[in-house]
Amino acid sequence: MGEKLIGARMTRTEDVRLLTGRAQFVDDVRPPGVLEAAVLRSTAPHARIVRIDTAAAAAHPGVFAVVTGADVRAVVRAPQPVIWRPDPDARIPPAYPLAVDRVLYEGQAVAAVAATDRATAEDALELIKVEYEPLPAVTTLDQALAPDAPRLHRELPDNVAGRMVVAKGDVATAFAEADVVLRQSFRFARQMGAPLETRGVVATWDPFTSRLDLWLSTQAPNLARELLGEVLGLSVDMIRVRTPDVGGGFGNKFDFYGEEVVAAILSRVSGRPVKLVEDRRESFVATVQSREQHIDVELAARLDGTITGLRGTLHGVLGATLSTIGMSPCWTAAASMTGPYDIPAYEMNVVGVLTNKPPYGSYRGFGLPKANFVHEHLVEMLARHLGLDAHAVRRKNFIPPSAFPYVSPVFVFDSGRYEECLDMCLRAVQRAGWPSFVSAARARGEAVGIGYSFHNEVTGFAPSRIANQSGLQNAGFDEEVVRIDSTGHVTVRTGLSAMGQGLHTALAQVAAHCLGVPLEHVTVVSGDTEACPYTGYGTAASRAAAVGGAAVLNAATRLRAKVLRVAGHLLEVSPDDLVIDDGVVSVVGVPEAAVTLARVGDAAYRRINGLLPEDELPTLEEREVYDPSNVATAYGCTAVLASVDVETGVVTLSGYLIAHDCGTVINPSIVDGQLHGGAAQAIGGALFEQIVHDGSGHALTRSFSDYLMPMATEVPPIGVEHMVTPADHVPGGFKGAGEAGVVGGGAAIAHAVADALSDFGVTVTSLPITPPSLLAAIRKGAGR
Amino acid sequence: MKLTVTCTVNGREVRADCEPRRTLADFLRHDLGLTGVHVGCEQGACGSCTVLLDGATARSCCLLAVQVDGATVTTVEGLADNGVLGPLQEAFRSHHALQCGFCTPGMLATATELLRDNPRPTEAQIRTALSGHLCRCTGYQHIVDAVKAAADPGEPEAGEEQHRS
Ligand code: FES
Numbered sequence: 018m019g020e021k022l023i024g025a026r027m028t029r030t031e032d033v034r035l036l037t038g039r040a041q042f043v044d045d046v047r048p049p050g051v052l053e054a055a056v057l058r059s060t061a062p063h064a065r066i067v068r069i070d071t072a073a074a075a076a077h078p079g080v081f082a083v084v085t086g087a088d089v090r091a092v093v094r095a096p097q098p099v100i101w102r103p104d105p106d107a108r109i110p111p112a113y114p115l116a117v118d119r120v121l122y123e124g125q126a127v128a129a130v131a132a133t134d135r136a137t138a139e140d141a142l143e144l145i146k147v148e149y150e151p152l153p154a155v156t157t158l159d160q161a162l163a164p165d166a167p168r169l170h171r172e173l174p175d176n177v178a179g180r181m182v183v184a185k186g187d188v189a190t191a192f193a194e195a196d197v198v199l200r201q202s203f204r205f206a207r208q209m210g211a212p213l214e215t216r217g218v219v220a221t222w223d224p225f226t227s228r229l230d231l232w233l234s235t236q237a238p239n240l241a242r243e244l245l246g247e248v249l250g251l252s253v254d255m256i257r258v259r260t261p262d263v264g265g266g267f268g269n270k271f272d273f274y275g276e277e278v279v280a281a282i283l284s285r286v287s288g289r290p291v292k293l294v295e296d297r298r299e300s301f302v303a304t305v306q307s308r309e310q311h312i313d314v315e316l317a318a319r320l321d322g323t324i325t326g327l328r329g330t331l332h333g334v335l336g337a338t339l340s341t342i343g344m345s346p347c348w349t350a351a352a353s354m355t356g357p358y359d360i361p362a363y364e365m366n367v368v369g370v371l372t373n374k375p376p377y378g379s380y381r382g383f384g385l386p387k388a389n390f391v392h393e394h395l396v397e398m399l400a401r402h403l404g405l406d407a408h409a410v411r412r413k414n415f416i417p418p419s420a421f422p423y424v425s426p427v428f429v430f431d432s433g434r435y436e437e438c439l440d441m442c443l444r445a446v447q448r449a450g451w452p453s454f455v456s457a458a459r460a461r462g463e464a465v466g467i468g469y470s471f472h473n474e475v476t477g478f479a480p481s482r483i484a485n486q487s488g489l490q491n492a493g494f495d496e497e498v499v500r501i502d503s504t505g506h507v508t509v510r511t512g513l514s515a516m517g518q519g520l521h522t523a524l525a526q527v528a529a530h531c532l533g534v535p536l537e538h539v540t541v542v543s544g545d546t547e548a549c550p551y552t553g554y555g556t557a558a559s560r561a562a563a564v565g566g567a568a569v570l571n572a573a574t575r576l577r578a579k580v581l582r583v584a585g586h587l588l589e590v591s592p593d594d595l596v597i598d599d600g601v602v603s604v605v606g607v608p609e610a611a612v613t614l615a616r617v618g619d620a621a622y623r624r625i626n627g628l629l630p631e632d633e634l635p636t637l638e639e640r641e642v643y644d645p646s647n648v649a650t651a652y653g654c655t656a657v658l659a660s661v662d663v664e665t666g667v668v669t670l671s672g673y674l675i676a677h678d679c680g681t682v683i684n685p686s687i688v689d690g691q692l693h694g695g696a697a698q699a700i701g702g703a704l705f706e707q708i709v710h711d712g713s714g715h716a717l718t719r720s721f722s723d724y725l726m727p728m729a730t731e732v733p734p735i736g737v738e739h740m741v742t743p744a745d746h747v748p749g750g751f752k753g754a755g756e757a758g759v760v761g762g763g764a765a766i767a768h769a770v771a772d773a774l775s776d777f778g779v780t781v782t783s784l785p786i787t788p789p790s791l792l793a794a795i796r797k798g799a800g801r
Numbered sequence: 802m803k804l805t806v807t808c809t810v811n812g813r814e815v816r817a818d819c820e821p822r823r824t825l826a827d828f829l830r831h832d833l834g835l836t837g838v839h840v841g842c843e844q845g846a847c848g849s850c851t852v853l854l855d856g857a858t859a860r861s862c863c864l865l866a867v868q869v870d871g872a873t874v875t876t877v878e879g880l881a882d883n884g885v886l887g888p889l890q891e892a893f894r895s896h897h898a899l900q901c902g903f904c905t906p907g908m909l910a911t912a913t914e915l916l917r918d919n920p921r922p923t924e925a926q927i928r929t930a931l932s933g934h935l936c937r938c939t940g941y942q943h944i945v946d947a948v949k950a951a952a953d954p955g956e957p958e959a960g961e962e963q964h965r966s
Pocket residue numbers: 839840841842843844845846847848849850851860861862863
C-alpha cells in the first residue's frame with residue numbers, strides 16, 4: 018500500500034493558513050453590500066409581549082430592515098424543526114426564530130435589525146420599545162414540577178415535554194434478590210461548549226430568484242440546508258450552504274438556530290447580504306446549553322461485588338422550547354448508563370421538563386459524561402460499601418472480550434478489551450510516580466488523591482436504521498468522492514465539516530495511504546453543499562473519522578484498482594503484478610518498469626487514444642455511499658491526580674492520564690489533541706463551569722468572567738496512551754475519538770477529590786465541584 | 802465624526818479614518834483587512850485578539866483605534882517572512898498546537914513576547930504566561946510543548962514538577 022500514512026503522526030494540512038492569519042471565519046466573509054444585523058433580546062424571563070414599537074429603529078439612519086416575531090411568523094412555513102424524537106409522543110411546543118406574543122426566557126430573540134454596520138444596528142436596537150407584562154418564571158426542576166407551577170405553554174397540561182423508558186432484563190427480580198441495594202442522587206449544572214468563535218451566518222436571499230445563499234459557521238451544512246428548506250418553504254436546490262473555517266463547534270454549532278432564518282429574512286427584506294454574528298455576551302443566552310440533569314438511581318448487587326441491576330429516574334432540565342435535537346441527550350444518557358459493565362437488568366425513566374431557560378442542545382459528550390459519572394460513582398460506592406477494591410469491582414463487572422458483540426440496553430457494542438485498558442492506565446500511573454507522590458504529600462499533611470473513571474462510548478453514530486430507530490428523523494450515512502486528476506493528484510470531496518478537528522488531514526491520510534501517493538498530493542474539499550457530497554446528520558457524534566474515513570477508504574480502494582488497470586495497460590503487464598508507492602506504479606521486483614500517477618491521469622483524461630484500455634471509461638473517480646452496519650464502541654480509562662486545599666476548598670489538578678482505544682488510529686497527534694481538548698472541557702465541567710439563573714429566572718452568567726473556562730494554569734500536563742482494537746465491521750477498523758476526552762473526566766476528577774478527602778468522608782455527587790460546596794462538605798466531614 | 806489614525810502595522814505605515822468608538826480589533830480587521838486578529842469576547846477575557854503594540858502584548862478589543870496613533874502594531878500576519886513560517890509558527894505546526902486556530906494568533910503574540918523576555922522558560926512559566934488566553938480546543942498541552950520547543954534549546958531551569966507519563 019505504499020506509504021503507511023494511516024497511523025502516521027503527520028503535521029496538519031490545515032495549519033499554515035491558520036498560523037499566518039489567512040483563514041476565513043464567518044465574520045471574515047464580506048460580500049459586497051453586506052449589512053450587519055443585531056438581535057434584540059428579551060429582558061424578561063417570562064412575559065407577555067404587550068406591544069413592540071420599531072418605528073424609531075426603522076427610521077434610524079443606516080438601518081435597512083427591522084423584523085419582529087410577527088413578521089417572521091408570517092414568512093415561515095413551519096416552527097423550528099425538532100429532528101430527534103426518542104419519545105414519539107413528546108409534546109413539542111412550537112418555537113419560532115423570534116418570539117411571538119410571549120417570551121419564555123431571558124435573552125430570547127424578540128426583534129432584529131440590519132444596518133450598515135453592527136454598531137449602527139445596536140444603536141437601532143436601543144430605539145425599539147417593547148412592553149412586557151411579566152409572568153412567573155420557573156428555572157429549577159422543583160419549581161417546574163410543582164403541582165401549582167406556572168405553565169410555560171398553555172397548550173400543555175404541565176411542564177413535562179416527554180417521558181421515555183430505557184430498559185433491559187427483569188429489574189424487579191434483580192432488586193428483589195439483591196444482597197445489597199444502594200441509592201444515590203446526582204445533580205449536573207447547566208454548561209455549554211462555548212467555542213471560541215461564536216456562531217454566525219451571512220445570508221443572501223435573492224428577492225428576484227428566491228435563491229438563498231448562506232455562509233454558516235456550522236457542523237451540519239446538509240441538515241441546515243434541509244431545515245431551512247422546511248422552514249422557508251424552499252426546495253433544497255434553491256439553497257446553498259457554505260461553511261468557512263469554523264472556530265470550534267463542540268456540538269453547539271450542530272443545532273439549527275433561529276438566527277439563520279432571521280438573517281435570511283432580513284436579507285430578503287433589505288435586498289442585501291446580511292451578516293449576523295452573535296457576540297460573546299449573547300452567546301450565553303442564544304447558543305444551546307447542556308448537561309443539566311438530575312439523576313436518582315438504585316443499584317442492586319451481590320456481596321461479591323457483582324452488579325445485578327440498575328434503575329432510576331433521569332430528569333432533563335430542558336429549556337423553554339426544544340432544540341433541534343430535542344430530548345436526545347437525556348435519552349442518550351439513559352441509553353448509556355450501564356457503561357462498560359454487564360448489568361443484566363436495567364430500567365431508566367427519562368422525564369424531560371421545560372423551564373424558562375434557553376433550549377437544551379448538543380454539547381460534546383451528549384449525555385455520556387452524566388452516564389459515566391453515575392456508573393463510576395456507583396462502582397466506587399459499592400466497593401466502599403462491601404470493603405472491596407474499586408478496580409476489583411470494575412473487573413468483576415466489565416463486559417469480557419468474549420462477550421462481544423454485546424447487547425446493551427440500546428446499542429450493540431462491537432468490541433472491547435476493558436481490563437487491558439484499565440491495566441494500561443494503572444501502569445501509566447505507576448510509571449508517572451503518582452503513588453509515591455501521594456504518600457509523600459500525605460506525609461506532609463496535604464490532601465492529595467488519585468481518581469479513576471472507565472468509560473465506553475458509542476462512536477460513529479451513523480447506521481441510518483439505528484439512527485431512525487432511535488427517533489432521529491435523519492439518516493446517518495456518509496458519501497465521499499475521491500478523484501484523481503490528469504496530473505495524478507487527488508481531490509477528496511466530503512460532506513463532513515471541518516471545525517478544527519483536523520478532518521482534512523485525516524481524510525487525506527486515508528486517501529493517500531490507499532492510493533500510494535504522498536500526502537501533499539491530496540486536497541480535501543469540504544464546506545459547500547453545491548460542491549460536496551451529502552452526509553447524514555452532520556459532523557458530530559464522533560463520526561468523521563469512523564464513517565468518513567471508512568467511506569474514503571472504500572472509494573480510494575476501488576479507485577486504486579482502476580489506476581492499476583490503466584497502469585497495467587500502459588506497462589503491458591497484469592494489474593496484479595503492480596504496486597504503487599510515492600505516486601509511482603511499478604512492476605513488483607522490476608522498479609524500472611514504472612509509470613507515474615501523472616501518466617495514468619493523463620491517460621484517463623487527455624491522451625486517451627491507445628493509452629486508456631478500451632473497456633474503461635475516461636476519468637478516475639469513485640463515489641462511496643457508506644452506511645455502516647453498526648456503531649463502533651471506543652473506550653478508555655482516565656486517571657487524575659488532584660490536591661485539595663482544605664482551608665479554601667480549592668482543587669488543583671497536577672496530573673491527567675488517559676489510556677484509550679479508538680480502533681485504528683489515522684493520526685495519533687490528532688487523536689491526542691482531541692483527547693486533550695476533551696479533557697480540558699471535562700476539567701471545566703468538573704470544577705468551574707456553570708450557567709446560573711436566579712430564582713426569578715434572570716440569566717446571571719453572561720461573560721467569560723462569569724463562565725470560567727480552564728486556562729493553561731488550570732489544566733495539568735496530560736498524557737495519552739493508545740491501544741488498538743479495530744472495529745471489525747468498519748473498513749479500516751476506525752472508531753471515533755472526538756468526544757472521548759470529555760466523557761470520563763468528570764468522574765475521575767470527582768474520585769480524585771474524594772480520595773484526597775477520604776479522611777473527611779467527602780464524596781462528590783454533583784458537578785461542578787465549586788470551592789464553597791467542597792468547603793461545606795469538608796467542614797461537615799471534619800465535624801463528624 | 803471620523804478621526805484619522807496613522808500607525809505602522811506589520812512594517813508598513815497606514816492611515817485610515819474611523820469613528821472614535823472603533824476598537825483597535827475592529828480597526829485592524831475591518832479597516833485594514835487583517836482578519837488574523839480574532840475576536841472571541843470583546844471584553845479582554847479570552848486573549849484571541851492579542852497583538853503586539855510597540856513590542857508588548859495588548860488586547861486589541863480593549864483599545865480604541867485612536868489610541869494607537871503613532872504606534873507600531875504587529876499582528877499574526879506580520880510574523881512570517883516571505884512565505885516562511887517564523888520559529889514559533891513552525892513549532893506550533895510540528896507540535897499540533899492548534900486545532901480550530903481561533904486562539905492561535907493571540908497565543909503566538911504572547912509566546913513571542915515571552916520568548917523575547919525569557920528565552921528559556923520553564924513549563925510553569927509558559928503556562929503562567931499563556932494563562933490569559935482561552936483555548937477551547939487543545940487542552941493547552943501541545944501549545945506548551947510548542948513554546949518549549951521554540952525556546953532557546955538550553956536546559957530549562959530545574960525544579961519543575963513532572964507527573965506526565
Ligand atoms: S476578544 Fe479581546 S480578549 Fe477576547
